[in-house]
Amino acid sequence: MAGGPTQAEYWNGPVGARWASNQPILDAVFAPLTEALFARADLAPGARVLDIGCGAGATTLEAAARVGAGGAVTGADISAPLLAAARARAAADLGHAGREGAAIRWIEADVETADLGAGAFTAAISRFGAMFFADSTRAFANVRRMLGPGGRLTLLCWRAMADNAWVRVPREAVLPLLPEAPPPPPPDAPGPFRFAEVDGLKAALRAAGFAAITCEPVDRAVILGGGADDAAAALAAARVAVGLGPASHLLREAEPALAERALAAVADALRPHAAAGAVRLGAACWLVQAA
Template sequence: MPQSTQPNTRQAALWNDASGKAWVEMQPILDGVLAPFESLVVDAGYPGEGGNVLDIGCGAGATTLAMARRVGNDGRCVGIDISQPLVALATERARVQEVANASFKVGDAQAYAFESRHFDAVVSRFGVMFFDDPVAAFINIRQAARPGGKLAFVAWRSPAENDFMTTAARAAAPFLPPAPVPNPDAPGQFAFADGAKVKRILEASGWSSIKLEQADLPCQIAEGDLMTYATRLGPVGAALREVDRATAEKITTALPAAFAPFVEDGKARFNAASWLVTARA
């Protein structure tokens, strides 16, 4: 629900600067890594041909474009993201790919003034874990859905269940100051790891028929892209932008050996552990 103070200011700053720019530059790599989840979300959230769909945290637009194709020319899919660089890229991709029924907005879904009761479905591929106030966000999102409309999103489970995704941080840790203990309630990649917490958030924001399923999907990345992935994203990417050259060299030297157990025949393969969450408005 819209608030008197601007929410998510830290996330807005992050995704309109270094993180957003990195995701723009790495869009082909990241879409390849996350492709299995695109299909999962589109299948779970598909409202039928001609439906209107909202994609929360749409990023560079892969899921929005896929859903727009799925609902057909009589339907529409709108993607919203807090990152202007990513929305600009998504808009250009829709133009180049001639997906006329996909459009994109720069905005914060926690407070955006959506048209009330408009969307037949709301979907998200790893875009809902970054709200300062997730209950307020999901109230606002629910008000954009028609009564009975679908909600379908994926969110990461715990770091312990996603060892590939935490490999870079573990390898870099000996060369960096001790990291603060993560706050499980703070916005972030693993903020929805606790399934019971996710259910409480959705119940408190008025969603019904809530269902959480473990979705463990095999993912892969080309070995040639692996170090770009490891050094540009997440806490290691942030650290490498700040540390001195000697420390950066120590970290980048340690990373290939840390990822070696995942690599075979030119690809790094890993299991990605997420929740597939569905509900009704």
């Protein structure tokens, strides 16, 4: 957005720090979608993998376990706080049984412009990291250059907000409380719903040199929060939605009183979606692979 922070400033500021400290919560929310990503990526033993927008490292560690000791995984992200959490998680993970895997390196870098070696990787993956490049075609061309012959890129990105109840329901609860509605983002601006219309993503991949492109919709129920009872679950889910989810930017500069009203409104909106101590809502993605 004009006058707003760059992606590097955004993810190295309070948002990045908040995501880093709450990454176990986010990883649990996204777990069903992460499973779909790895099922499609089908990483081979010994593969050399680039994890684009690796965040706090959950997908990097999973890739390392899948490719085994003969492989190698590079986790790249522009957020120093998230990479610090990833390194700490990896160090702790070394002592866990059954987690011996590939060598891992962590790199603070923008994959759009970073030179990590021509043909250095046999596979690239991204769980919700590919929507934030300044220039998508340039970024995908750089990824293509870093993939060796037969290398594949597998990524997850969000479909339309209307299809994502886990975002839409909290957002619709918050909007009536705001002094004015936020303006829509410019077309093709970096953001979570940049590739909701997947034709633009396909065009960028083709322009970057990818030829074989497949795209399939993925729909999963995600658990946004849990608790001892449904009311507690709704409140826990509301805290995730207003603190970490895409609706959180609506309240970034809110006064405490407004933030409290928004939390209560979101909890009320989520209460009908609570059952057996958990709030489950629909999440809708595109699962894309290109070679």
